[in-house]
Amino acid sequence: MNTEIIGILAMFLITLLLALPLGKYIARVYDGQRTFLDPVLGPLERLFFRISGVDPAESWSWQKNLVALLVINLVWFLLGMFILMNMAWLPLNPDHNPSQGAHLAFNTTISFLVNCNLQHYSGESGVSYLGQLYLMFLQFTTAATGMVGAVLLFRALRKGTHKTFGNFFSDYLKTCTRILLPLSLIMGIMLLFSGTPMTMEGKQQTIGLRGDTMQVSTGPVAAFVPIKHLGTNGGGFFGTNSAHPLENPGYGSNMIEMVAQMLIPFAMVFAFGIFIRRKRMAWVIFGVMTLGFLALAIPNTYMEAKGNPAIAHMGIDNSLGNMEGKEVRLGAAAAGYWSIATTVISTGSINSMHDSHMPLSGMNELLAMMINCFYGGCGVGILNYFIFIILAVFISGLMVGRTPEFLGKKIEAREMKIAMIIALLHPLLILAGTALATAFPQYTSGTLNNPGFHGFSEILYEYTSSAANNGSGFEGLGDNTPWWNITTGFVLILGRYLPIIGPVAIAGILGGKKYIPESAGTLQTDTPTFGFMTLAVIAIVAALAFFPALTLGPIAECFSSK
Amino acid sequence: MKQFLWPSIKLTLLSLVLLSGLYTLILLGFARLTPGKGKGEMIEWKGKTYYANIGQSFTDDRYFWSRPSAVGYNAAGSGGSNKGPNNPEFLQTVKDRIDTFLVHNPGINRAQIPVDMVTASGSGLDPNISLQAARVQASRIARLRGIPEASLVALIDKQTEKPLLGLFGPAKLNVLRLNIALDDLK
Numbered sequence: 001m002n003t004e005i006i007g008i009l010a011m012f013l014i015t016l017l018l019a020l021p022l023g024k025y026i027a028r029v030y031d032g033q034r035t036f037l038d039p040v041l042g043p044l045e046r047l048f049f050r051i052s053g054v055d056p057a058e059s060w061s062w063q064k065n066l067v068a069l070l071v072i073n074l075v076w077f078l079l080g081m082f083i084l085m086n087m088a089w090l091p092l093n094p095d096h097n098p099s100q101g102a103h104l105a106f107n108t109t110i111s112f113l114v115n116c117n118l119q120h121y122s123g124e125s126g127v128s129y130l131g132q133l134y135l136m137f138l139q140f141t142t143a144a145t146g147m148v149g150a151v152l153l154f155r156a157l158r159k160g161t162h163k164t165f166g167n168f169f170s171d172y173l174k175t176c177t178r179i180l181l182p183l184s185l186i187m188g189i190m191l192l193f194s195g196t197p198m199t200m201e202g203k204q205q206t207i208g209l210r211g212d213t214m215q216v217s218t219g220p221v222a223a224f225v226p227i228k229h230l231g232t233n234g235g236g237f238f239g240t241n242s243a244h245p246l247e248n249p250g251y252g253s254n255m256i257e258m259v260a261q262m263l264i265p266f267a268m269v270f271a272f273g274i275f276i277r278r279k280r281m282a283w284v285i286f287g288v289m290t291l292g293f294l295a296l297a298i299p300n301t302y303m304e305a306k307g308n309p310a311i312a313h314m315g316i317d318n319s320l321g322n323m324e325g326k327e328v329r330l331g332a333a334a335a336g337y338w339s340i341a342t343t344v345i346s347t348g349s350i351n352s353m354h355d356s357h358m359p360l361s362g363m364n365e366l367l368a369m370m371i372n373c374f375y376g377g378c379g380v381g382i383l384n385y386f387i388f389i390i391l392a393v394f395i396s397g398l399m400v401g402r403t404p405e406f407l408g409k410k411i412e413a414r415e416m417k418i419a420m421i422i423a424l425l426h427p428l429l430i431l432a433g434t435a436l437a438t439a440f441p442q443y444t445s446g447t448l449n450n451p452g453f454h455g456f457s458e459i460l461y462e463y464t465s466s467a468a469n470n471g472s473g474f475e476g477l478g479d480n481t482p483w484w485n486i487t488t489g490f491v492l493i494l495g496r497y498l499p500i501i502g503p504v505a506i507a508g509i510l511g512g513k514k515y516i517p518e519s520a521g522t523l524q525t526d527t528p529t530f531g532f533m534t535l536a537v538i539a540i541v542a543a544l545a546f547f548p549a550l551t552l553g554p555i556a557e558c559f560s561s562k
Numbered sequence: 563m564k565q566f567l568w569p570s571i572k573l574t575l576l577s578l579v580l581l582s583g584l585y586t587l588i589l590l591g592f593a594r595l596t597p598g599k600g601k602g603e604m605i606e607w608k609g610k611t612y613y614a615n616i617g618q619s620f621t622d623d624r625y626f627w628s629r630p631s632a633v634g635y636n637a638a639g640s641g642g643s644n645k646g647p648n649n650p651e652f653l654q655t656v657k658d659r660i661d662t663f664l665v666h667n668p669g670i671n672r673a674q675i676p677v678d679m680v681t682a683s684g685s686g687l688d689p690n691i692s693l694q695a696a697r698v699q700a701s702r703i704a705r706l707r708g709i710p711e712a713s714l715v716a717l718i719d720k721q722t723e724k725p726l727l728g729l730f731g732p733a734k735l736n737v738l739r740l741n742i743a744l745d746d747l748k
Contacts, residue, residue: 007730044580052572072570079574124639133582140581169573176577181585188589195603195615198593203638204601207610208618209741210625215638216616218601223589240640243684245615246602251731307677308647311656316675320692320732324652324681325642328629328690331732353684355644454646476644561648 004333007251008301011258011337019263023270029178030151030171031275041177048173056170061163062508065152066501068168069145073113073497076141080109083134084127093128094202095217100126107485107492112138114496115146115377117228117235117348117471118488120480124217124239129200135235136224140184143231143264144175146379149500150268153386154275156504156511157407163512179264180230187226190256195249198222221247229260232377234348234471242338242351243327254330254351258338261347265375268382276407281526285385288531289344292374292538296364297340303358304336310561325353336361343368346377348471355449355458355474359561362457362474363554369468371542372426377469383503385534389525390419390506391541392534396523406525408518409510422502426467427545429491433463434549436487443483449476453560457553462488467495607742613637617689618738623666624706625744626691626699628737629678630659633686642684656680667702674698690734693722709747717743 028035049056060068083090084105088098100108104120108127111118112135121127127135148171155165192198197218204216217238224237225247238244248254269289273282305321312318321332330338335352342349343365354365368374373384389406394416397404404411437444437459448455458474465472466488473479479488524530593600603614612618619635620628628635632643645652659680660672676694696718704711721740725731 003725003728003730004732007726010730048573048576051576052569054569054573068566068570071566072574075567075570075574122639122641133586134578136586137578137582141577169569173573173577176581181581184585185588189592192589192592192596192600195598197598197602198589198596198600200590204613206612209612209738210618210620210622212619214616214618215636216613217638217640220586220590222593222600223586238640238685240642240685243642244640245617245685245687245689246613249603249615251726255726255730310648310653311677311681314657314660315672316660316677316680317673317694318677320677320694322647323678323683324645324647324656325684326681327683327685327688328678328692328732328734329688334731351684353642353644356642356647356684358647449644450646450649454649457646474644475642476646557646557648 004305004331007255007334008337011255014255015259015262015266018259019266020270022263022267024274026179026267026271027274029174030154030271035178037178037182045173045177049170052169054167054169056167058167059164060167062152062156062165062504062511065165065168066504069148069500070497072172073145076138077109077113080113080134080138081105084108084131087128087131090128090130092130092133092200094200095128097125097128103482103485104480107489110489110492111471112233112235113142114469114492115142115231115233115346115380116466116469116492116496117233118466118473118492119235119471120485122239123237129219132219132224132237136227139227139231139233139235140176140180141172143180143227143233143378144172146377146500147175147179147268148172148379149504150379150382152504153383153507154272156507157276159277159408160515161512165508165511180227183230184226187230187256187260188222191225191253192222194253194256196222196225196253197246218246225257226260228349229257229347230264232261232265232345232347234342236349242349243353245327248330248351250329251334254334257349258341261349262341262345262375264378265345265381268379272382278526284526284528284531287528288535289374289385291535292371293340293344296344296368297337300340300361300364301333301336303361304339305333307332308358322356322358325356327352339365340368342472343470344374344376345381346372346468346470348465350472353475354461354472355476359454359554359557362461363550365472366461366464366550366554367543367546369464369470370426370430370546371538372468373538380469380500384499386503386507387419387422388534388538388541390415391423392530392537393523393525395537396530396533400523402521402523405516405522406510408515409513410516411510415506415509418502418506422499423541425498426495426542429467429495430460430463430546431549433466433487433491434460437463443481447478447481447484449478453553453557457557460549460553463491466491469496605738605742612738614736614738615689617687620737620741623702625741626696626703626737627679629688629691630680630682631686631688632682635687637687640685640687642686643682667699669701670698689736689738691737693718693733693735696735696740703744713747717747
């Protein structure tokens with residue numbers, strides 16, 4: 001078997017092997033049990049709580065938790081706008097990069113705040129190191145926000161009746177100190193020794209071998225990249241993200257970054273099973289997610305490794321695959337695999353240019369983001385999947401003529417309404433955004449980089465990536481214009497907070513209901529049959545809603561190619 | 563809402579110190595321990611230092627060419643062409659590159675040109691080329707430099723970077739290292 005395929009298998013298996021113990025650890029952290037980091041971090045956390053006036057032992061209702069989440073996010077937003085719009089005179093700006101204008105700063109701050117990292121600027125020239133360090137901070141906090149959202153769900157779904165679900169500030173800080181920070185440090189050190197730079201000096205002047213003067217952008221990359229992946233953020237330090245040879249210097253660093261981005265989404269599923277004491281259910285969920293992931297990842301790996309038929313027709317040696325927009329050290333197969341990993345979870349980092357992928361690879365990337373719950377982003381993946389579980393429970397309940405119940409709680413009209421609104425919000429944001437952008441070609445057609453169907457795909461990809469809080473792009477799109485910055489900015493906000501509020505609200509309501517012990521008449525929700533049912537609901541609700549749009553873009557492009 | 567505002571602000575500032583400050587400083591400290599002192603992997607040759615991982619433009623026929631680049635190997639930025647696979651303009655560019663390659667490498671046939679030599683990388687700074695890309699250039703360089711092709715083939719073999727641990731990922735060559743070794747050959 002060839003080494004490119006072995007590399008991919010290894011990346012998947014290593015992630016799984018690391019995620020099992022990590023899931024156990026995460027469950028312990030959120031359960032308030034002792035962990036080995038207590039002696040170091042306990043005093044630090046207590047100090048932080050004392051200064052900020054937070055009582056970590058207080059436990060709040062789900063509404064109160066959500067308000068706290070929104071308030072601290074607002075603080076992060078305002079601080080971000082201030083820093084990005086004033087970088088020019090603030091410290092840590094060795095390259096004298098300019099401040100961002102209002103609409104670009106709005107888009108940048110929002111997109112980092114919501115775990116999307118759309119990046120309508122290039123890191124080399126668009127932000128100072130102070131800006132980068134603040135954006136790095138947001139990559140920690142936004143991942144923590146998503147994970148705490150998921151933990152509210154974990155607590156609500158535990159056996160029994162619950163009125164309070166922990167304390168947002170306490171969970172937020174513990175997520176940062178006990179999970180994200182230690183993992184980032186380990187990974188940062190590994191990246192340093194793989195050749196990733198870490199310096200506060202500005203652009204380096206060097207001479208090329210042929211005597212030409214070169215400027216090389218550098219910076220605190222080894223700090224930025226770990227949390228970009230561990231937090232499923234995907235915001236690149238450099239413009240070309242993990243395709244850049246300093247951000248991803250070799251196949252080894254590529255493996256580290258790939259494992260890191262899928263690690264917490266995997267582990268959260270296992271943590272869920274341990275936390276609610278239903279490991280079997282976690283495995284069923286993981287099985288469905290993996291099935292969906294493989295159904296997208298295998299074709300992409302194959303199509304990218306097989307190469308572009310239009311180039312094969314020119315009679316050259318096409319055996320390396322579709323190499324336009326790809327790096328030789330990583331290879332086409334690893335790029336195809338990455339393209340799905342980064343889109344099923346909400347990372348959005350890239351190690352090759354998705355705009356230059358084969359049409360149907362592009363379609364699979366779009367589908368991955370449209371579904372947005374095969375593993376999914378840090379924490380939010382489980383929240384998205386939960387919506388589909390609720391829908392599947394309801395539909396199955398109707399089919400067999402029983403009251404829909406999930407984990408001993410009745411699912412009633414109010415929960416169903418919220419679930420439907422959230423399930424339909426995602427297609428609405430994507431399709432309405434795309435429709436608007438095509439209805440006003442005076443603002444958008446000039447920004448496209450490719451003619452015909454592929455140009456339409458660029459628009460569709462941009463809104464899909466925004467609504468899914470993914471952040472990858474068909475980067476040919478000239479997206480730093482008021483139109484793109486503002487419209488995607490709003491899609492980003494709606495696509496982030498409503499899909500956190502909705503599932504948490506459902507879970508909160510369910511948590512407060514009376515617990516009905518299981519009986520022979522209860523619909524089993526931890527069986528492969530139910531897993532398949534959920535997959536069917538996902539396919540019908542999520543994937544089919546987008547079929548007409550996909551037909552106009554990638555599918556038309558595939559069939560019209562010579 | 564008001565009750566959360568002050569805790570939010572204070573917690574934000576404290577987290578900033580920890581996550582942007584202390585975390586960065588710890589990694590800056592570890593960077594001192596790496597061979598490149600935090601600059602990344604460097605190559606020293608004849609008293610000069612070069613970035614091992616930043617590709618350079620080599621278009622001189624006496625050297626191994628690097629891959630085409632959408633940004634002309636300008637490492638102050640980075641970028642790919644972002645052209646779609648069926649974009650007529652892109653396909654024309656590839657055709658032109660094939661023709662240019664054939665003109666500069668007489669004696670080889672089309673089927674020997676590997677696709678990485680006629681397509682641009684994602685970063686525009688790709689430091690590597692494939693084995694095929696190095697071998698197909700050997701006869702041109704041997705002729706222009708007046709060295710036997712066999713010694714160039716041996717050089718390519720020696721400079722080939724095997725897959726990681728012999729197991730993972732593609733084999734490749736670093737163009738800068740290869741060209742330095744080429745200059746050292748005499």
